[in-house]
Amino acid sequence: MGRSLQSEFERKRVRIVRSIGAVPRGRVSSYGAIARAAGCPGAARQVVRVLQQVGGLPWHRIVGAGGAIKLPGENGAEQRFRLRMEGVTFRGARVDMARHEHKFRETRKTG
DNA sequence: TAATTGACGGGCA
């Protein structure tokens, strides 16, 4: 097969990028959930790296487990602002995950 | 080559 030019890491990164991009407006997902959806369970830190490196992604829709905003300082404030602008509601300092967590669906046909 | 660093996650006191 001809995809040998891409390393395993690069392919994982692509899947992570696509998973992040799949989170619709008004909904959120967590670092760990994105990693799992991309087929890389346990690679939450890798999701962070992608968010930092790749532009044009809905970075504000990615939060910590339980809906915690993990960005420090002004960046965290902007994330909350952007989420609110999309209609996302909070429960204290955290996103109301019960209402806004995005559910990824498997690539299974039998749905 | 080894140690350190991060927008992490989960278990436990």
Next chain:
DNA sequence: GTGCCCGCCAATT
């Protein structure tokens, strides 16, 4: 609810 520890992965130093 909070703080500490350990596991996790890759890039940097």
